Amino acid sequence: MEKFLDFIVRAGSLDRRYIFIVIALVVILPLFFPLGLPIRPTSSSQDVYNTVEKLEAGDKALVSFEYGPSTKPEIHPMAVALLRHLFQKDVKVYITCLWPDGQFMAMEALEQVADNQYNKVYGEDYVLLGYRPGAEAIIKGLVSNIRKVYTVDSRGDFLDDIPMMVDVNQVADFDFLFSASAGYPGTVEWVQYAADPVGITMSTGTTSIQVNEVMPYVQSGQIQGILGGMPGAAEYESLIGQAGIGTSGMDAQSVAHLVIVGFIIFGNISFFVERRRSKKY
Amino acid sequence: MFMKRQLPIAIAATIGFLTLFGWFVDEPHIKSFVDDDATQWFDILASFAMFLGALNLLKMQAIKVIRKQKGWPYAALAILGFTFSFTAGFILLGSYNVEISQYDDPAKVATVLASEINLDEKSAENILIAMPEGDTYIIDTPYFTKSGADNVVEQINAAGGTANMRATEWGSHISTRGSLFNWMFRFIFTPLSATMFALLAFFVASASYRAFKIRNFEATLLLISGIIIMLGRVPIGGHISAWFILYIVVLALSAGVNTWFKNRTYTLASVVGGVLLVTIAGFIMGWPVDQPAIFYLPVLQDWIYNNPNVAGARAIMIGIGLGIFATSIRYILGIEKSYIGE
Numbered sequence: 027m028e029k030f031l032d033f034i035v036r037a038g039s040l041d042r043r044y045i046f047i048v049i050a051l052v053v054i055l056p057l058f059f060p061l062g063l064p065i066r067p068t069s070s071s072q073d074v075y076n077t078v079e080k081l082e083a084g085d086k087a088l089v090s091f092e093y094g095p096s097t098k099p100e101i102h103p104m105a106v107a108l109l110r111h112l113f114q115k116d117v118k119v120y121i122t123c124l125w126p127d128g129q130f131m132a133m134e135a136l137e138q139v140a141d142n143q144y145n146k147v148y149g150e151d152y153v154l155l156g157y158r159p160g161a162e163a164i165i166k167g168l169v170s171n172i173r174k175v176y177t178v179d180s181r182g183d184f185l186d187d188i189p190m191m192v193d194v195n196q197v198a199d200f201d202f203l204f205s206a207s208a209g210y211p212g213t214v215e216w217v218q219y220a221a222d223p224v225g226i227t228m229s230t231g232t233t234s235i236q237v238n239e240v241m242p243y244v245q246s247g248q249i250q251g252i253l254g255g256m257p258g259a260a261e262y263e264s265l266i267g268q269a270g271i272g273t274s275g276m277d278a279q280s281v282a283h284l285v286i287v288g289f290i291i292f293g294n295i296s297f298f299v300e301r302r303r304s305k306k307y
Numbered sequence: 308m309f310m311k312r313q314l315p316i317a318i319a320a321t322i323g324f325l326t327l328f329g330w331f332v333d334e335p336h337i338k339s340f341v342d343d344d345a346t347q348w349f350d351i352l353a354s355f356a357m358f359l360g361a362l363n364l365l366k367m368q369a370i371k372v373i374r375k376q377k378g379w380p381y382a383a384l385a386i387l388g389f390t391f392s393f394t395a396g397f398i399l400l401g402s403y404n405v406e407i408s409q410y411d412d413p414a415k416v417a418t419v420l421a422s423e424i425n426l427d428e429k430s431a432e433n434i435l436i437a438m439p440e441g442d443t444y445i446i447d448t449p450y451f452t453k454s455g456a457d458n459v460v461e462q463i464n465a466a467g468g469t470a471n472m473r474a475t476e477w478g479s480h481i482s483t484r485g486s487l488f489n490w491m492f493r494f495i496f497t498p499l500s501a502t503m504f505a506l507l508a509f510f511v512a513s514a515s516y517r518a519f520k521i522r523n524f525e526a527t528l529l530l531i532s533g534i535i536i537m538l539g540r541v542p543i544g545g546h547i548s549a550w551f552i553l554y555i556v557v558l559a560l561s562a563g564v565n566t567w568f569k570n571r572t573y574t575l576a577s578v579v580g581g582v583l584l585v586t587i588a589g590f591i592m593g594w595p596v597d598q599p600a601i602f603y604l605p606v607l608q609d610w611i612y613n614n615p616n617v618a619g620a621r622a623i624m625i626g627i628g629l630g631i632f633a634t635s636i637r638y639i640l641g642i643e644k645s646y647i648g649e
Contacts, residue, residue, distance in 0.1 A: 042513040049512045063542035066605060095497035096504035130492050133482055156482070159357055163349035170342040175350070182479045234540070241612055242621045257540050280543035282508065287534050289516040294530075297520045 031299050038296025045289065052285045056277035063280055065273065070244060071261035073251025074229040077202065078108070083116035085201040086194065088168075090216065091135075093208035094127035097233050103259035103272035104231040105135050105206040111266045113144040113151070118190050120200070122176075123157040124164060124211045129180060148181075149188045156180030161211035165219040169197045196224075203228040209236065217243050231258060312649075316641040323639035365389060392491060401487025402449040402475035403456035410435060411467035419462045420446070448485040449475060532611050539608025549602040550589050556602065557581030 067075070081087065089108070093101040112119050121136070123129045132154055140146040148154075155176045158164050167175035172195055178184055185191045193199065197220045205228070207213040213230040221228035227250055232240055234255030243249045253262050256279055259272030322345070328334075329341025364385070371382035395401055405423075410416040417432035423446055424431065438444050450456040456472040463470035480486045521527045538544040561581060565574040597603045637643035 040516070042516075045513045045516055046509045049509050053508065063546070065542050066545050068605070068609060095500035098497070098501060099505075127492070127496075129482060130489075130497075133484070137484075154482075158350065160346070160350040160353040163346040163353065166342065167346045167350065170346065174343060174347060180479070180482050182476055237612065238616050238620050241617050242624060245613060245617050254540070257542075260542075276542050280541040282512075283537045283541050284543055286512050286515055287537055289512055290519045290530065290534065293516040293519065294521055 031303075034292075034296050034299050035303070038293060038300060048285060049282060052281045053278045056281050057274065060274060061277045061280070063277055065257075065260050065264040065276060067261040067265050068254075068258075070252045070254065071258050071265065073244075074108075074231075074253055075111070075251070075262065075265040077227060077229050077250040078111050078115070078117075081112070081115055081117050081202055084118065086118050086120060086199065087112050087202040087204065088120045088122065088197065088200040089132075090203075090205045090207070090212075091121060091123045091128035091132040092125045092212040093131060093206060093233075094125055095131075097208035098131065099271075099275065100233045100255045100259070101206050101208055101231060102131060102135065103256065103270050103275070104253045104262055105131070106139055106270060107259060107262040107266060107268065107272065108204060108206070108231065108253075109135055109139040110143070110268055111262075113139060113146055114266070116151075117202070119152040120155065120190075120194070121153065122155045122164075122168065124161060124215075125208075126157050126159075129154070129157045133180075149183070150190055153188055153190055154180045162215050162219050165211070165215055169220050169224055171196055197226060198224045200226060202226070205230045207231070207236065208233050212236075213240050213249070214243070217248050222248055229253075231262075312647060315647050316644065319646070320639055320641055323635070327635075327639065361389070361393075392488070395488040395491050396481060399451075399487055400453075400474055400477065400480050401451050401490075402480040402483045402485070403451075403453050404445050404449045404473045404475065405456050405459050405463070405470055406443040406445045406473055407435070407438075407463060407468055407470045408443045409469035410463075415466040416463055416468040419459065419466050419468075423459055424448075445473075449483060451487045451490075532615075535604060535611060536608050539604035539606075539611075544604040544608070546596070547604055548594070548596045549599055549604075550585065550594055552602040552604065552607075553585045553599070554582065557585055 089105075089112075091105065093105075109119065119140075121132045123132055136152060136154060140148075140152050144151075146152055155172075156179060158175055160167070160175075164175055173185055176185055179188060197203070203216065203221055203226050205213045205216045207216075207230060213232055213236070216228060216230075220226065228248070229250045229252070230240060231253035232255070234257070237252060237254040240249065240252055244252050253259060256272055256275050259270075260276045263270045263272050325337060326341055326345055329337050329345075332338075368382040368385045368389075370376075372379050372386065376382075407416065407420070413432045413435040414428070417428050417435055420426075420435065421428045421431035426434075434444060446459070450459070453472065453474070460470045460472050475483045475486060481488050483489060519530055519533070521530055538547060558578065558581075561574055561577040564577040565571075568574075592598060597606070600606045634643065638646075
């Protein structure tokens with residue numbers, strides 16, 4: 027028994043490189059050998075889906091990309107899934123970016139969904155307005171007059187020459203607003219400066235860590251549902267019936283979380299054994 | 308003194324009051340100033356701030372390199388990276404397309420085209436033949452240099468085709484797929500950023516193993532809710548039966564009984580009694596994974612997100628809001644003068 031306890035105490039100060047190896051394995055292996063765990067949509071993801079479902083063909087959706095490569099694994103799958111849902115319903119998509127790297131993320135998502143999957147036409151079915159610096163001021167500018175913020179789109183075409191920009195002058199002209207956000211400026215600013223003052227229906231997708239911050243707005247009804255991190259993306263993929271990167275990443279995340287919880291429990295057992303011994307002597 | 312002290316304070320106070328009034332006073336001029344002019348001023352200032360930020364970054368890193376301070380090679384790398392992105396964005400266009408409009412013999416032009424688009428000659432020839440008359444075929448990937456594109460144009464023209472070089476417009480070269488800047492973003496910035504963020508998983512695991520300990524009541528609460536959120540958010544959490552959690556709860560309560568009474572009989576009784584109770588209830592209910600719902604991890608994590616979490620988040624938000632309000636008033640009234648260096 028004493029030897030076993032010795033082992034537990036020693037394991038408590040395990041070289042962190044072993045932990046790194048275990049984490050690497052539990053993340054990589056499920057990607058190659060998927061477990062196919064069923065995904066259960068939460069009520070907040072279902073709310074986002076229901077909100078988009080209410081849109082009709084020809085309705086206008088403003089989608090904002092506020093994330094970069096670092097948070098791409100969490101946000102990009104949900105952005106792709108949402109675009110799929112919107113294009114499936116023939117909703118016109120207007121994309122704006124409050125983060126400079128958001129524009130590249132938007133381009134990638136549009137190429138995958140609008141161009142390759144749904145064969146949508148640029149300028150008629152979707153438009154990428156691009157990035158502008160100014161955070162909240164940009165949102166306020168869009169609420170007031172889009173053309174004061176954007177004279178040209180990301181391709182350098184004048185807004186007045188783009189067919190789907192006819193009669194679109196401010197945020198109030200949109201039927202739906204979605205913020206794919208990984209921080210500031212993002213969801214909270216969209217609620218405070220656009221969705222609330224204008225009264226436009228808004229949903230969001232954020233990193234898992236941001237859910238805490240955004241949840242009060244969801245609960246108060248200012249935001250119609252939230253997709254939280256990669257699980258949120260996987261849930262949305264399951265709701266629209268198109269499995270993507272979110273779904274395939276969930277097995278890896280599931281096992282990784284389970285292993286981390288295992289580490290925490292083992293670390294605590296070791297801590298207790300050590301504490302008991304130190305009290306004894 | 309007036310220019311350095313009173314004037315900036317007067318400007319801040321005037322603009323501050325005007326912006327504040329914009330929310331409460333229904334006056335078209337003030338509204339227009341707040342909604343249009345002020346936001347455009349902000350956009351212009353934000354653009355300049357980016358330049359200032361970039362210059363500051365260069366200055367700080369350059370000082371580090373010149374003085375050979377600790378970690379100076381990283382500073383040198385930062386300057387190198389900055390210079391490269393700046394050059395790719397502002398100096399080099401890095402995006403030249405080749406478009407083929409005519410050809411005499413498709414087979415000859417296809418020989419050149421095939422090597423440029425990584426296809427076999429037959430497929431390249433088919434692409435040319437399928438090209439409608441009067442139309443042009445643009446090679447998908449642009450060339451980083453003008454000379455590179457010119458070279459291909461020359462080869463195609465020598466093979467009996469008519470090709471032209473077309474430079475991408477300034478501005479849109481940033482977002483053009485395959486341009487130098489775009490290449491840098493996709494193949495340098497993206498993997499580096501993703502790698503940095505992915506490392507978090509390793510450090511979180513290592514840190515939780517070492518630091519996430521039940522030292523006191525607050526730490527225990529944090530640990531339990533952390534575990535519930537971690538497992539409840541992912542699909543595997545849905546496979547952990549509520550009955551399993553119930554057994555753990557029984558064991559935890561028994562540990563509490565042991566600590567409180569320090570009596571082995573009581574501890575044994577609570578363990579046996581609790582386990583028996585749960586087992587009987589399980590047999591009666593037919594062991595459904597998600598019942599009793601209160602012990603089902605996905606339901607529990609939902610409850611934590613929607614109740615204690617929202618309560619805490621709201622408290623923090625209200626605190627921050629009041630703080631912002633107080634600070635703004637100090638700025639508007641000229642009490643806070645840190646922005647003029649006082």
